[in-house]
Amino acid sequence: MREFKPSHPYAGQKLPFPPPPFRSTRLHIQRSNVCSRAYFVVVMVFFHVYILNVIALLLYVHYNNGPEDLIPSEGASSSAINDGGSPLPRSAPSSTDLYLDDYSQSFSLPRIEGIRVGHVQRISLASDKTLVMKTLSLKPLIFEIPGFLSEEECRVVVQLAQLKGLMETQTPALVQGNDESNLPLLSLSTEEVFGLLDLNQDGLLQKQEIVSHSRSRDGTWLSADSLRQILINLETRPTGTITLDDFKRIYAESQSTAQRTGKLTNQYKQRNKNTWLHQGPGSHHVVIGLTRLPSSLVELSEPLQVIRYEHGDYSDAHYDSSPTNPEASCAHTRLASNASTVSEVSCRYVTVQFYLSSVDEGGETTFPVADNRTYDEDVSDGIDLTDTQQTCHRGNLLVKPTVGTALLWYNHLSDGKGWMGEMDEYSLRGDCPVKRGLKWVASSWINVDPDHLQQARYQRLVAQRHQVKSGLEDYYQPLSHNNLHQDL
Template sequence: MEDAQDDFMEQEESDGGDEPPSSLFKPPGRSTRVNIQRSNVCSRAYFVVVMVFFHVYIVNVIGLLLYVHYNNGPGDPGGRDGGPASAPGSESGSSLPHSAPAPSELRVDDYRQSFSLPRIEGIRVGHVQQVSLVPDRTHQMMTLSLKPLLFEIPGFLSEEESNQPLLSLSTEEVFSLLDLDQDGLLQKQEIVSHSRSRDGTWLSPDNLQQILTGLEGRPAGLLTLEEFRRVYDVSQRPGQQRSGKLRSQFKQRNKHTWLYQGLGSHHVLQTLRNRVISLTRLPSALVELSEPLQVIRYEHRDFSNAHHDSSRSHSQTTCAHTRLAGNTTALSEVSCRYLTVSFYLSSAEEGGETTFPVADNRTYEEQDGLDLTDTQETCGRGNLRIKPAAGTALLWYNHLSDGRGWMGELDEYSLHGDCPVRHGVKWAANSWVNVDPDHQMQARYQRIVAQRHRAKSTLEEHHQPLSHSDLHQDL
């Protein structure tokens, strides 16, 4: 038996040099050609699958890069790694200024330029990034929410700035804000256009009615600054008497005023505006053409119900800030506010939190049947509440991005309000940046402003006031 096995092994070894062992045991009916064909088919299919997945991966990467590009806008200095943001207007390629130029350096051409809207990346809740707002110092900006995109900036205001006494608008500033075409004369259309604005007004209906009555009493139907000063002084008194009676009809209790931040305003107010430009990374022209600064005082039990700062776009409405270039036949005017920068001027001892009732909800309707707009009753149930701390600022976007570097739909999650003050006094200020969702309308408005500023400057150059310093007459 062992001899037979040895003979068989010797025969295998002798045959192995000419033919592989597998050839001795070929299954009947199967050929080497068929096996090779199956192997080729499997390799080709595997190659096709790999190539398909590779191309899908490349397409996804390109799509992600395009999304980030259009969300941030070209030249957005914000980094995804949370490192220090490059200063706007630096050599990094951004066309945005680090801070607004001094009032004497403002150029009319800035208002004629078309631009996109940068958007700061939130990354994730709790993410902290460094921002440069003032020389020789960096501030920390923390992401508080992604829906809406909300940031907190401690120390946005210094202690001196927080305690700065702020005054109401002067008569000249009110006249300038009403004078839409800046021709030095108030027309009826300018007063009517302002009175049609549903919110964001800095004059009461009584004030506007008194001014309109005074204007209609003039033969030419126009008011100069001197005539307006007399009418405006009269309008202030009855308006103050009636405002207390009407206050209980609104769903909020607070006292507020509006502060002009343009040429001739207090240097602290101009500094705050420049800091908002640096924080938001927006072109200075947008901020300069926006609403005045709103300052609010909340006393004991004062509050504001949850609301949206901006409005949905509709064919029957027009933005209040672009009414000069907008549809004059629109039924109503609404506030179009791309973002809000709110900062605390004092720390309330108890209560007064800023609440975002539906922040980071899975769905906007997830409210369990509660009316979360009623901050008096449901303030404690809000998803996010920020305790007021003097000098701290909040930045949030009222609108989503349209994916093309401009303002999109209203962000429903930006619903917010102010909880009742339990003890102490709360001072706060709001700075809004007005943007028309219609890019062409915004550009047209800026061109009109630029043209009228240029025409006014030319007129002033050709009609210099006569100086009497060199005149002398002997009697």
């Protein structure tokens, strides 16, 4: 057989350098794959852990920052108002969000523009109803809205007031030159005063009920000193309530003290009958839509006051609110104040008044100095314009009561930064004597503290108490004993 000879040039010769050692390419590839897969697994594990941490953090922030820390958006409704179509706030807040708005970062109070006297704006507070709002005055800013309530709605409010019961608020005239002979402001029995203070008619007085009347008082039936003494006694009681028997003793002491010091004397006079009606959650939606103010400010304001004027009844010209005073606190935010102040005053940013009946003759609402060039309570002849019994016809603006019509006016100016400023001295108003017929009116006041930080603290305090109360009610599930005729 022929011997095989390799054809390579170096075949059979000694190589100048040794050949490289044999390495398995397959083994190298396997090691590379193992490292790549391990690295990929580690990276994916860290990535998923990171994503889970981010999600957990977002959930923590979301559930710890509840509705009370959210700033409500102004104008969340699709309803339009005015020629420019400015949006209105939502018309009916839910009961769960009622007290949970926080204004600690949003200090702005929407204010309707008057434009000029006689200017007409069209407003839509319901999908099937468009109203006309007319500017009556610029000093103070007053608007008239005819047909705001239907006649049926007016009758319902009147019936509720009659079922609740009305109390006399007659103030005796002062005896000229003899202030010491003045009688007490009202001739009410202790039981009647207790009934007026006991808003929920549970037979006990709570602090909130006393505070509610202190911010709605107008000097007609309970003095500031009496209210303060009642509050002091209430705060010293472990139960936080006062029974009728305890109230009789406290009230008698406060009245005797006031009579000895002569502090019941008051120049303001009126004669009528009135009562207060609590409004349930969500019942303020028409006022919220009309004023464009945040729902919590409206919902946390005073109960609705219903007044009946009979023949000869009247009220002298007065201010619904009080001048801003650093030494006095707003009655409605006193619960959130740590500092003790000398006195409490009413802080009513807006008044909304509803005419529940028409009057045959007399009974006009008078704004004696509306749109005066300069403010002056007295005319050059020395006539007192606050005395509506004598000078009601001299007022600059008289509004005749017409059933269903609403009046809205601002008792305070703006501070230039979007919050409530000084009291508008032109907002003096009264009620002319009724000459023929009956006059029924209802007044709704929106309370705002000039100190926006104090107002924010009050909002948070009420929100916290509401949450605690809701939790207790859910736990115990108590039966409802509300008197329906007291609530709207």
